[in-house]
Structure formats: structure tokens, C-alpha cells
Amino acid sequence: MFPAGNMPEGSTARRDPFSDRFAYEDSGPVSAFLIILAVPLAFSIVWCLLYHSEPYSGGEPSVHIWTIALGHWSLGFCAGGLGQCSPQALDSLVERAVVNALRDPVGLPDLALRAHGGRVFKTLTTPWADRQSSGTIPLYPPDVVLNEDLRVGSCWLISDTHAQLAIVIPKLLYPTNVTIDHVPREITVDIGQAPRHMRLWGLLEDPTNRDLYYAIVGTGNATSAPPISGRHVYALLADFSYDIHAQSHIQTFQVDPRLVASRIYFGMVILEIIDNWGSTSTCLYRVRIHGDPVEK
Known part of the structure; x- marks a missing residue:
């Protein structure tokens, strides 16, 4: 956050709905950093979900809940002014990462199940x-x-x-x-x-x-x-x-x-x-x- 009139070069202003100050979005490489950071976090959560959690009594684990949590995490970084990022794009990226992590690697029906x-x-x-x-x-x-x-x-x-x-x-x-x-x-x-x-x-x-x-x-x-x-x-x-x-x-x-x-x-x-x-x-x-x- 910077006082109005003191914007860094290469930044664009947007109104912060929670204060009278301005938040700035850097057009630099921070967005790429966020994407790189989001994917490992998604896989870490899935890893814990698969190997360290108690069994679910209501069927398959709720991937949607984890996706929403990760989406909120992404939105928090965007709202903090760390860089230009699309919440929809990050949500989509994280959801794809979770789905890929949960997808069975064999890809063949188990007839002995x-x-x-x-x-x-x-x-x-x-x-x-x-x-x-x-x-x-x-x-x-x-x-x-x-x-x-x-x-x-x-x-x-x-x-x-x-x-x-x-x-x-x-x-x-x-x-x-x-x-x-x-x-x-x-x-x-x-x-x-x-x-x-x-x-x-x-x-x-x-x-x-x-x-x-x-x-x-x-x-x-x-x-x-x-x-x-x-x-x-x-x-x-x-x-x-x-x-x-x-x-x-x-x-x-x-x-x-x-x-x-x-x-x-x-x-x-x-x-x-x-x-x-x-x-x-x-x-x-x-x-x-x-x-x-x-x-x-």
C-alpha cells in the first residue's frame, strides 16, 4: 500500500474497498511466482488427504472443499497487492492440480475390487x-x-x-x-x-x-x-x-x-x-x- 500520489513506476492504482488508501498491482513477475507457489501447495494438501487422514464415511473426499480453500488463499494474495492475478485462473489451475493428483495412475478397471x-x-x-x-x-x-x-x-x-x-x-x-x-x-x-x-x-x-x-x-x-x-x-x-x-x-x-x-x-x-x-x-x-x- 502507498499513499495516493506516490505510486511506484510501472504500477496501476485500484481502489481498496476496505480503506481510503490505494493498493497497487505490479505488472512484474509476481503473478508467475504465485502460480508456481500454488501448485506445490495443492499437491501437498492432496498428499496429506490421501495418506494421513482418517477414512471418510460419506464417500469420496470432497475435492471441492479443498479447491475453495485454495481459491481463497489465492484471492488473499491478490487482495494483498502482490501482483496481477485472476482468481478464476488460479482456481482453475488449482482444481486441475487436485483432480490430476487424485486421478488413478493405472487407468484400468479393477475387476477384483x-x-x-x-x-x-x-x-x-x-x-x-x-x-x-x-x-x-x-x-x-x-x-x-x-x-x-x-x-x-x-x-x-x-x-x-x-x-x-x-x-x-x-x-x-x-x-x-x-x-x-x-x-x-x-x-x-x-x-x-x-x-x-x-x-x-x-x-x-x-x-x-x-x-x-x-x-x-x-x-x-x-x-x-x-x-x-x-x-x-x-x-x-x-x-x-x-x-x-x-x-x-x-x-x-x-x-x-x-x-x-x-x-x-x-x-x-x-x-x-x-x-x-x-x-x-x-x-x-x-x-x-x-x-x-x-x-x-
Whole structure:
């Protein structure tokens, strides 16, 4: 703020509605500074929203509330006379930043999602402690990995380096990909609990599918199965490794292209965890199964 008649060069006056003095808008690079400052703030708020807040009981987090708050923050700087800026432009920028931050990076439907009917098949899954908590640490059942919750500690805690999880898909599907979610290493206490080498198996129930699989891999290679097999016949869909050093903590892996092309369908898949990244226990946060539903 400057008294009337003492305007700095290169500035234009506007009437301050809250006083008899004038506020001035600098036409310099301050506007660019505000925009640069707004975007990191938006992402910081989204980061806290996703990883450090309690779950919402009323559905998805209210992005609109955060957008309004950030819009008011932008307007405060404009009203303070720090530079020329359009509140509408800044609101739009912040809203786009929030939407992009909340957008799922995988971009594929999760056909094993619990909310869509996916469930764990206990008989072919590693036994787990049927308790609600161990001291102050909550213990979640395996089906927690079929939820969208990715808060720290919201995982299936396995007291070993290897295990397997059988997932019943609500609709038969032609599998194409599998995604493993883990919390970012920056916010986890023990990144060694992340699973490392894994295999995805498909349970072959239909005789026609078995014949197709044998024709692809040969009968000599079709005898392998996960540790808990229940005398069923399985197809090895994918053999992959989760990388804690990768840029993203959400990683997608492709099913064997030969099986994708064969259009062999499955109603149950088994994720086998072979080892982890060095801890004595393993924490599995989320498993997603992608593919094309069988239309009958």
C-alpha cells in the first residue's frame, strides 16, 4: 500500500474497498511466482488427504472443499497487492492440480475390487491370524487388499516372507494385467515389508481352457502350481517383481501375451508372494486384476 500520489513506476492504482488508501498491482513477475507457489501447495494438501487422514464415511473426499480453500488463499494474495492475478485462473489451475493428483495412475478397471464383488477364497489362501489386533497394531484380514484404502498400515500383514492369496473374480474374465500397490517408501517405516518376486496363477476349471493351455505351454510345463494347490490345475499367468526403487509405488505387470491372445478365461486367480525386500514379515496393501469380462 502507498499513499495516493506516490505510486511506484510501472504500477496501476485500484481502489481498496476496505480503506481510503490505494493498493497497487505490479505488472512484474509476481503473478508467475504465485502460480508456481500454488501448485506445490495443492499437491501437498492432496498428499496429506490421501495418506494421513482418517477414512471418510460419506464417500469420496470432497475435492471441492479443498479447491475453495485454495481459491481463497489465492484471492488473499491478490487482495494483498502482490501482483496481477485472476482468481478464476488460479482456481482453475488449482482444481486441475487436485483432480490430476487424485486421478488413478493405472487407468484400468479393477475387476477384483471388493466393492464390485471380489472376495478371498480361504481354502487356497495362506492361513492368517483371525484377530482384530496384536497389541496396539490392528490386524487386517486378507480381503483388505481388495479395497482402495492405501493408508499406512492398512495391509494384510503376513508373518513370513512368502504367502499366497486366492481371489474370486465376480465375473469370468480374460486377464491382461495385474497391479501391485504399496505405500511410497518415503512414508513407510519398513520398506523391506514390500513384496518382491511374485507369480500370478489362474485356476483352470474348464476342460477346453486346459486343452488350450496345454497347447500353448506343452503338457510338460503345465504341472507347476502354487504351494497350496488343492489338486487343481493352474496356468502361470505372470512372473514379475515389484521394485521399491521404481518411480511409482503403484506398478502394473502384463500377463503372458500368449495367454492374453488365447482368450482363456478364469474365475479365480492366485497371487503367490515368493519373497520380499528384506524384512521378516510382509505387508500386502492392494492387488488389482485387470482384463476383459467374458460376455455370455
